[in-house]
Amino acid sequence: MKKLITGITLTFALAFMLPQAGSANVGINEKFGLPIVVYGGNLSDAEKESVAKELDVAGEAEVEEIEVTGQDLITYIKDGDSRARMYSSAKITRKDAGAGLVIEIVTPDNITQVTNEMYANAMLTAGIEDATVEVAAPKPVTGHSALVGIYKAYEVNGEQLDPERTDVANDELAVATEIADSGVEDAKVSELLTEIKKQIAEQDPATKEEVQKIVEEQLTKLQIELSPEDRQLLIDLMDRIRKLDIDFSKWSTQLEDLSKTIEDKIGTVVNDEGFWQSVKNFFNKLIDGIRGLVS
Template sequence: MKQLIAALLATILIIPAFGTASASDHNTDEGIDERFGLPILVLGGNLDDNQKQEVRDMLGVTDPASVEEVIVTGEDLVRYIEGEDSRARMFSSAKITREDEGHGLIIERVNPENITQVTDTMYANALLTAGIENATVEIASPVKVSGHSALTGIYKAYEVSGEELDTARLEVANDELNLATDLAEGEGIDQEKVSELLTEIKQAISEQNPATREDVEQIINEQLANLEINLSEEDRQRLTDLFEQMRNLNINFDNVSEQLNDLSTAIQDRLSDVVNDEGFWQGVRDFFQGLIDAISGLFGGSEEEPINESQQ
């Protein structure tokens, strides 16, 4: 009976796949923007030659002359982030194309299944903290990685392009990314919900201009309440420490308020998609459960076991 049901399901379960335009698909026929130079392709230093070519293919680099290629290593990591390990293995890679003022920050993981902890919006939040804006950033890895090292590669790309970044801001951005992934993993909070929390705190700081640590803590508590997120006391303190660092560095989020608004909208859209997807897939499960029950009834299959959804 189970084999018959499986065969029937296999013949009727046809789910359409919908693709979305990726950053890698953008038209490159317009030529190189001489104001910004070539896009920069940053390859993880621990990739072998075959993996490097795989990354080039994923990021749409068919002509080596169309990009400036650099390698990022653990030595770069310790130059940008104090206290890191120069022996760190670097696999995450990225292509960075600088854009006109007002373009905003566009982030895309071209193979998100291999970048397991850091989302597009987490990258965007950290990069805005680091002082990077108005760019298209495409991230890839030929092996499964957390995705943290891509941030160092992006920093190096900007250094290569001649822009000087504030190392204190880079370290805070790195702390922010680590905290974001820790909250998602340790507290079990949806990754986009974590990004929404960080974005909303930044927007509130921009609007309220807190003068003390207590003011920062109040903003954080308000946003946690607004988003109905419960954190341990330890993680609340980590959030407060992070944004107190930003306040002490005088990071002015007014400068990127429009991009924060865009990021907030993108996060809301993604959270909405997740809810809709859950509703769709529950409908699919309900439909096929009903179908299986009906088929079982036709064959007098009272011995059939119910589907265990945790195994689907």
């Protein structure tokens, strides 16, 4: 379903898209440095060339190119496996404060689990804001390694990311894809995560019990049914987010804009349950076929 929705909607934009996005190349940004292209470390030479084309590397005045490997996983993720295979790649262009995040999966057929909104939510949790991020892969992969590559790009650019936040962000991506795999529509998963975060920002819960109440309220409001196991995963995740060193008041605008984007996307979906079930069945089979791949 994600691929079809991506194909019939405009490029996802979180917060305020720059009015000159897509305009002529203005050369090297001397304030933020070069765009950084992060290639999955397990790409072959031919695959790397294909990804570079998809990310329009040649169209940039100049870029910095690096690789993300399984070794980087253990830097940003507590239980990361250094033997993981890394294929999904990204180009990151930093923007001025207030520009927000613009996320585009340029090879939607090859990023099988992670959506634009899932990336955006996880990046906000990790502390990444104000950038244009394009994601690509040369073959079907889940898309998780692109997030680790984005972390690495920011540190190469001189940013210091909180390892606790990057670990929680990875956990968030895992929970989001787990819930989506259980049968909840991708857009509804992103809506659920965003609405819970908005309530955490507004209510400032002090205990896990208060977080659980917020989660339960949003599940009821959005009419989402989860297994007891997935429900507990979500509560545990949101309690971890509550404990992070985050100024939640600064999230309000970005979460509100993300919420509006998701609502607009849900509004474009054709209200035909039989049609969407056939689409979901197709992609469930595709995901089952590649579930053994770690990316």
